[in-house]
Amino acid sequence: MKLIKLTAISAAVLASTAALAADPVIVVDDNAAVAYEAEPVAVAYQAEPASYAYDANAGVVSNTTGAVVGGTKGFFNKVVNPASVSAEVGTLGYGANIGWSLNEKTELQAGWAGGDVADLFGGDFDADDVNYDVDSDFSNPYLGVQLRPTGNWFTVGAGIIVPDNDFDVTANSEGGTYKINDVSYNADDVGTLQGTMEHRNKLAPYATIGFRPNITNNFGLFGEIGAAYMGKTDATVNATDPDSLVSISNGVTDVPSGLTAGDVANLAEQELEDKDWLEWLPIVKVGATYRF
Known part of the structure; x- marks a missing residue:
């Protein structure tokens, strides 16, 4: 019975503290104190479809696809104009x-x-x-x-x-x-x-x-x-x-x-x-x- 109560209380605490999931959670039952460590929450991010290159020296990310296309377009415009x-x-x-x-x-x-x-x-x-x-x-x-x-x-x-x-x-x-x-x-x-x-x-x-x-x-x-x-x-x-x-x-x-x-x-x-x-x-x- 004590085990069932302990489990129910732990689940409620974990659900209400999702933002603090990385910190340990302490549950007190009568005279017993038990510490549980929450599992990290996995967050999925969707990558942008553009092609990027990282410049380690500058520490910036630039869109190389746009640069190549833009440069070619500029050259073409100069030739035909x-x-x-x-x-x-x-x-x-x-x-x-x-x-x-x-x-x-x-x-x-x-x-x-x-x-x-x-x-x-x-x-x-x-x-x-x-x-x-x-x-x-x-x-x-x-x-x-x-x-x-x-x-x-x-x-x-x-x-x-x-x-x-x-x-x-x-x-x-x-x-x-x-x-x-x-x-x-x-x-x-x-x-x-x-x-x-x-x-x-x-x-x-x-x-x-x-x-x-x-x-x-x-x-x-x-x-x-x-x-x-x-x-x-x-x-x-x-x-x-x-x-x-x-x-x-x-x-x-x-x-x-x-x-x-x-x-x-x-x-x-x-x-x-x-x-x-x-x-x-x-x-x-x-x-x-x-x-x-």
């Missing part, structure tokens, strides 16, 4: 570029310029004593960076051009002759000398300086000058009838007999390659920019 678009005209051709601002002083650019711009170089040039008319077909995709080192309108640019520029050339006779290596060849015998030229560099580094003033919050103008290293030129020159014999018109006697129009074309071709026309292509361009 450029800072500016520009239209340009200059010695590289007519074209446009897109810019992405990295910070207040740095902007990445990707663009293209091309077309027939031979008239910008005068439309002709001289290789020693032979004058050539030029038609050009430019294609100059480029990737570069524009810096504002002083934080104002002054700019410095650098980058790489992937040139694919072709020049069609036609020799002009003077006084009925083509003078090559100080020898005058009869133009009627040689016929028309025509050919092509292209630069050897597949990648052409460039550098520019310029100005980019803002006219309004969105619109601005720019101008740049500089140069691109295009490398040496490869030339091909052909005569109308390469097998026709050619006479000398200035009385030179040490020219080998049996000289043909094809031989004269080869001599003109060598002069063009020695000329290295536009090995350093000057860059002069102007344009307008719209900023988003």
